[in-house]
Amino acid sequence: MLLTALTGTAPCPCCAYAHAQAAMPSMPLRGITSWLTGMASAPAAVAAPVPPRDLRIENVTIVDPRDGSKARGMSIAITLGRITDIFPTGSKQLSPQVQVVDGTGKFVVPGYNDMHSHVLELPDPSGSLALMLAEGVTGFRQMSGSPALLAARRAGKLPIGELAPALLETPGSLLTPFNAGSADAVIEEIRRQKAQGADFVKVGMIAPEVFFVALEEGRKQGIALLGHLQEGTDALDATAAGFRSVEHLGPGSTVWICCSDDEAELRADSYRREVIKAPPFKIPFLETLVMKKLGKMLINPSAFAKPGDVDRLQRAIHSFNPDKGHAVAERFREDGSWHVPTMVRLRTQEYAELTEYEQDEMLAYMPARAVKNWREVTARFKALPATMRHAFRDAYPRQLELAKLLCDSGVRMMAGTDGGSYLGPGLTLKQEFAELALAGISPLRILQMATVDPADYLGRSDAMGRVAIGYDADLLLLDADPLARVEHLHGIAAVVRAGAYHSAQALDTLRRTVAEKRGTLH
Incomplete structure (x- = not known):
């Protein structure tokens, strides 16, 4: 019945x-x-994102989520998805081949990690992944899987394209x-x-x-x-x-x-x-x-x-x-x-x-x-x-x-x-941050829960969760001090994912594209 x-x-x-x-x-x-019985067929191979050769973000305030300290007037040099240098703006000569972003007045923090997501359950997760990226998520832990999902990952055929956060972990069934x-x-x-x-x-x-x-x-x-x-x-x-x-x-x-x-x-x-x-x-x-x-x-x-x-x-x-x-x-x-x-x-x-x-x-x-x-x-x-x-x-x-x-x-x-x-x-992560703040948790602690803590959990504290030389170039440019108010954590001026720069305008375009296609999603 x-x-x-x-x-x-x-x-x-x-x-x-x-x-x-x-x-x-x-x-x-x-x-x-249906993950328990496997997907009908493996998804098509998706090419890995190709970041620009060099990117330089000038004159920003870098926020260290470990202790909330701030370094003002700094430049961040990025090559092939990695942070290669951090130095006071104006102290080093600029190469004409470098993509330059003026970050005056902006605050830089590591990209956020959503440590409980089910995005890969969708037949075509590209829209949801794009929305996650647009709200500053550069990495996620998938909380449901299957033998087919694990096989697709082994074969490099997960349906995760350039406009998506990184898959950090996934289970089987x-x-x-x-x-x-x-x-x-x-x-x-x-x-x-x-x-x-x-x-x-x-x-x-x-x-x-x-x-x-x-x-x-x-x-x-x-x-x-x-x-x-x-x-x-x-x-x-x-x-x-x-x-x-x-x-x-x-x-x-x-x-x-x-x-x-x-x-x-x-x-x-x-x-x-x-x-x-x-x-x-x-x-x-x-x-x-x-x-x-x-x-x-x-x-x-x-x-x-x-x-x-x-x-x-x-x-x-x-x-x-x-x-x-x-x-x-x-x-x-x-x-x-x-x-x-x-x-x-x-x-x-x-x-x-x-x-x-x-x-x-x-x-x-x-x-x-x-x-x-x-x-x-x-x-x-x-x-x-x-x-x-x-x-x-x-x-x-x-x-x-x-x-x-x-x-x-x-x-x-x-x-x-x-x-x-x-x-x-x-x-959304924006609403999660708001609820944690309503509970009385400080903006710094919320920032840590999305950055350095996931890095520690994953055993990757030497590569993610901070803005530092040698770390992954997964960054957010914020319009205002993220430690002053929780709302500032989502005043996103730009996202850098694996070294690729996405302006606020580009992120708005992503959102509009997903909204326009919603009638074709199942």
């Missing part, structure tokens, strides 16, 4: 799978995409009950993804006993597991066992239960939560079939929420103990776990009825069909019982407070949107 009642396609499947585990525990196969339904199965799947060249393994929803087997196997194979903490498990046990990156503040009640005065009762309730089980026999193409039917649910899992799950989250939040919260944050810090809160994803789910989304700038770039599906799901959210909608409205400010607590406690955090695949309006 469920399968025949639902229609739609999945704009952001793998991540929404986990959001939905807090909302709809009984929904089968949530978030499993999402771990679900269908490829990780037992200890033996999850061990086999992790070994398979390691051999396929996955950078990490993404956890969607697996049984608690399988979850810890997976963490141990990941440790043995030298490949990180990250993604979504599992209901029915202790978040602190997970990070202590090596769960590397926690997405969406959990999601659901997982972290909140650890901070609650009613921890024992709430955890027992989460253990009783119905879990998804794989069928006793293999059904060909089942994942693809169900994913097609469940597409609309993934636009906003909160619209399909079960009252019991919402009640558990609300009880956990209302019984929050600040002392326990700080102790949990300290444990996360000691464990070395990373957190990508994706506040914009939580906000668009829990505040879905806000009229501001009807005027959101992203609507101009979304395909008409995607806008129609989003409005239908939003109407369903508005029809939820008032008590449930009130619980969601009540949860979000507290989630902002939790993000601030983690940040103030020294927990390692990165910026991410959960966007990139036309899921719905509001999922």
Whole structure:
């Protein structure tokens, strides 16, 4: 009955799978995409961008995101995608062959990194990639994959062109009950993804006993597991066992239960939560079939929420103990776990009825069909019982407070949107920065979450995340001091990606092109 009642396609499947585990525990196969069975054919080869031979940006203020220090009146020399020199403007002779940009009055920071994106789920991601570049994203971590995606990367055939940020990392198939339904199965799947060249393994929803087997196997194979903490498990046990990156503040009640005065009762309730089980026999193409039917649910899992799950989250939040919260944050810090809160994803789910989304700038770039599906799901959210909608409205400010607590406690955090695949309006890095600022996080700390922290996470602190000699020439020219106001982080005068210069006018042209083509996107 469920399968025949639902229609739609999945704009952001793998991540929404986990959001939905807090909302709809009984929904089968949530978030499993056609990536699990592979793409029908590999995308055509895309030529690597060819930057200009030399570029020189004159008379700028360079901001160091490590400590917020500023070097004024500086010139940046770039050759073949690398920063080759930095010096006071006017102190060195200018070659006539160099492309020169007058940056007087501008501030230069490293390009931003969106560490939670699903952009490569689109059949043609070029539009979304261009929009990411236009808002200053020069690198992204793909949070959903497949054997076919990994094979395309190995062959140099990913559909990423010149007007796109760099792919920093990607997993293989999402771990679900269908490829990780037992200890033996999850061990086999992790070994398979390691051999396929996955950078990490993404956890969607697996049984608690399988979850810890997976963490141990990941440790043995030298490949990180990250993604979504599992209901029915202790978040602190997970990070202590090596769960590397926690997405969406959990999601659901997982972290909140650890901070609650009613921890024992709430955890027992989460253990009783119905879990998804794989069928006793293999059904060909089942994942693809169900994913097609469940597409609309993934636009906003909160619209399909079960009252019991919402009640558990609300009880956990209302019984929050600040002392326990700080102790949990300290444990996360000691464990070395990373957190990508994706506040914009939580906000668009829990505040879905806000009229501001009807005027959101992203609507101009979304395909008409995607806008129609989003409005239908939003109407369903508005029809939820008032008590449930009130619980969601009540949860979000507290989630902002939790993000601030983690940040103030020294927990390692990165910026991410959960966007990139036309899921719905509001999922931009600009809005993520605004939400982090609303939580009380400083512009400098937000800048760090998008630059030096991702570099540290990736083990690339010697090549990215700073404006320094020998580093990647992925830069932003900003109109005003980015440390003065969070809004200044998105006053972008130009983007330099791999040494190629894109003016504000060129970026506006990119946006217009995407908007004009939105009717042809599917």
